[in-house]
Amino acid sequence: ETGVTQSPTHLIKTRGQQVTLRCSSQSGHNTVSWYQQALGQGPQFIFQYYREEENGRGNFPPRFSGLQFPNYSSELNVNALELDDSALYLCASSLTVQETQYFGPGTRLLVL
Amino acid sequence: GENVEQHPSTLSVQEGDSAVIKCTYSDSASNYFPWYKQELGKRPQLIIDIRSNVGEKKDQRIAVTLNKTAKHFSLHITETQPEDSAVYFCAASKGGSYIPTFGRGTSLIVHP
Numbered sequence: 001e002t003g004v005t006q007s008p009t010h011l012i013k014t015r016g017q018q019v020t021l022r023c024s025s026q027s028g029h030n031t032v033s034w035y036q037q038a039l040g041q042g043p044q045f046i047f048q049y050y051r052e053e054e055n056g057r058g059n060f061p062p063r064f065s066g067l068q069f070p071n072y073s074s075e076l077n078v079n080a081l082e083l084d085d086s087a088l089y090l091c092a093s094s095l096t097v098q099e100t101q102y103f104g105p106g107t108r109l110l111v112l
Numbered sequence: 113g114e115n116v117e118q119h120p121s122t123l124s125v126q127e128g129d130s131a132v133i134k135c136t137y138s139d140s141a142s143n144y145f146p147w148y149k150q151e152l153g154k155r156p157q158l159i160i161d162i163r164s165n166v167g168e169k170k171d172q173r174i175a176v177t178l179n180k181t182a183k184h185f186s187l188h189i190t191e192t193q194p195e196d197s198a199v200y201f202c203a204a205s206k207g208g209s210y211i212p213t214f215g216r217g218t219s220l221i222v223h224p
Binding site for chain 1: 158213214216
């Protein structure tokens with residue numbers, strides 16, 4: 001396994017609610033990226049954090065936000081949940097920006 | 113932005129046969145091409161990667177080839193085994209920050 005962990009494993013929310021997903025990167029990895037993976041699709045890049053600063057963002061609205069902490073953990077926050085936000089959310093950490101990413105097990109979010 | 117096309121979407125082979133999955137990319141500046149294997153309900157796991165300064169890389173039964181001129185790269189699996197059954201994703205990224213664009217995935221089924 002990669003050493004990257006995520007919590008919770010599963011989550012059910014209702015439309016309009018807010019959710020926070022957590023990721024613990026592999027020790028020493030200063031870069032974390034978050035992805036949304038809809039059923040039957042490849043992972044879609046949401047954003048990347050490098051040394052606690054946002055380092056790139058995909059085509060996701062501002063209600064998707066994140067944080068990275070000095071202890072290698074990070075959060076993905078999603079406000080005003082929509083039905084289409086139902087997906088597997090993956091974080092991936094890397095030693096630094098240009099290194100290979102290693103994925104966590106994901107959080108499966110269901111929005112009703 | 114980058115666009116990655118992956119074919120086929122489904123590939124069914126007999127145990128012992130070879131399997132080939134092909135991807136094309138649109139951005140000639142892309143220079144890093146990883147392949148991930150994702151078993152049902154599990155995280156994507158890196159199985160092999162290639163950088164644009166080489167044309168081929170092998171790791172036991174797995175090989176990846178890259179044609180920069182044609183902007184396509186392929187995954188080759190020889191002597192397939194039932195445990196190779198999974199969804200395989202290709203990805204492409206460029207520049208100083210590793211933010212990959214993923215293909216839509218290939219579901220490989222290896223029949224015993």
